[in-house]
Amino acid sequence: ETVLTQSPATLSVSPGERATLSCRASQTVGSGLAWYQQKPGQAPRLLIYDVSTRATGIPARFSGSGSGTDFTLTISSLQSEDFAVYYCQQWRTFGGGTKVEIK
């Protein structure tokens, strides 16, 4: 079973800055990697699927990239509503999450 390791656990960023989140897989996972955003008290929301395809209604400041075992979610210019926890997922496995907090 593939293990997904997200880093860092917590990322402190100022509004307007760029955020780069990492997801590393224990084995090659192909193109079926997704990213989710979860705010306190809310259900997760799909951001990215198939590594780099934005889900419906997701702003262009969110982008996904990577291949093989290393994947990245980039938020180009953080808005106040982007401070949340982000999870990567492949098949039935989730990473442990990265919390993006206000610096």
Added chain:
Amino acid sequence: EVQLVESGGGLIQPGGSLRLSCEVSGLAVNSIYMSWLRQAPGKGLEWVSVIYSGGKTYYGDSVKGRFTISRDNSKNTVYLQMNSLRAEDTAVYYCARDLAEASGNWFDPWGQGTLVIVSS
């Protein structure tokens, strides 16, 4: 637009049973894959079970033999029957549409979640 509404959560004693429901609107439940996932308090996400459009079901190792996923096409609802509940089953349970391709899958949308607390 696909919408999912969970219900059925609550406080249950260890060893007890509970049935969660996920009412689906916007799509026929027997035309899609549907998963249950959960999130223990302050923890990450864990996939629990899936039911395919053809009726096949799969379970995570932590719930295999205790939980059963099913659906009622006439009510457009998916269920999660949870038996022999343990303290470690305490979590918010979400249902989600499971979109699968050859390369992988993703979950979209998600319901709002229902809280299950297993405690004496």
